[in-house]
Amino acid sequence: MITLHYSPSTASLVVHWLLIELGVPHELAKLDFDRNEQKSPEYLKINPAGVVPTLVVDGQVITESAAIVLHLADSYPAAALAPAIATPARASYYQWMFFMANTLQPAYRAWFYPTEPAGEANIDVAKEQARQRIEAAWARVAQHIEANGPYILGEKISAVDFMMTMLMRWSRNMPRPAHSWPALQAHAQRMKARPSFKEVYAREGLTDWT
Template identity: 35%
Template sequence: MVKLYWAPHSRSVTSIWLLEEIGAPYERVLVDLRAGEQDKPEYRAINSMGKVPALVEGDAVVCEQGAICTWLGDRFPEAGLAPAIGDPLRATWLRWLFFAGNCIEPAYMQKFSGWETVKSRAAWGDPDTVYAALEKGLEHGPWICGERFTTADIMIGGGVFYGLAFGMLDKRPVFTEYAERCGARPAFIRSREIEAEALAAM
């Protein structure tokens, strides 16, 4: 069985969203970040960065949100959340999986922190370039890969929610409407319920 190490108010809630989309049994292990449990040797043995999420299945240990989305998408093909190897759509899927961490998150940090960067030297260019690319990517259907909801939407959707909530992403209709579609999914709603239940119990 899949075991997910997670904490409220962190990216790991997005992993719960993904696991709820898959629908297979899994175990949640709460890591109390306020108590410093992420720095204990037993957790550092799982993720040396001391971050959540971390996923364990048998001998496999998967850290980093994008890696978890890739692993679980391929691990549970019956859920239909990852295009198969050889499917041309997989190229688009991979592009957006990596775009979230490689472009959206650095763009948010640049905007939030007021970094000055040289556009030609920054891997993500600049926030305006990133947001324009994301807007164009969402023009082709309700989801980032068109008509099909995939784990790339878990990555991109989580990033869009965060950016809108904290004022780092412009409230353009294409972004707000996409966030509404993601937020209406039963698995997304359930992930927020799980987070709220955990917070209430802490």
């Protein structure tokens, strides 16, 4: 039994999307952020950070979107979304997944939760720094895809492309959206054309950035 604790349009989107892409039977447990359900004592027992996603697989709790994505890709090898262990492709796969999780995600966190870096008094500075970090990161990914694409690992799609698409989406209302880089726009179009993307959009009730 697999249960995804999620909230629409958040970091749980990539997990939801992959569960659909991989054809994994699952249940959804929706958290209402407007009611702060992600901070309820009950939810904090399984995810002490009070964030989504949380995936519960046969009773085992797994948190951190990138970790869940890596685990799902390994667990369903028929989809070939993870290169073989100890190969050069696997090294690149780790590199880019960690880049998404360690460089882009914290910068987005600072953009969307700008009081966290240095309090209410420093929101503008926090947002400006986050914006610069996000744009610099996308410039680097765009350069890489332009030279080595169409996917992050070249000709073959991998789980990182799903993570990357979710993160590109997060910039859609920012001063410089990721899709304004032509190489990233082309990547996004490929990913959006997947039936699983349309399906996760339908299931989460999303309509923008199509």
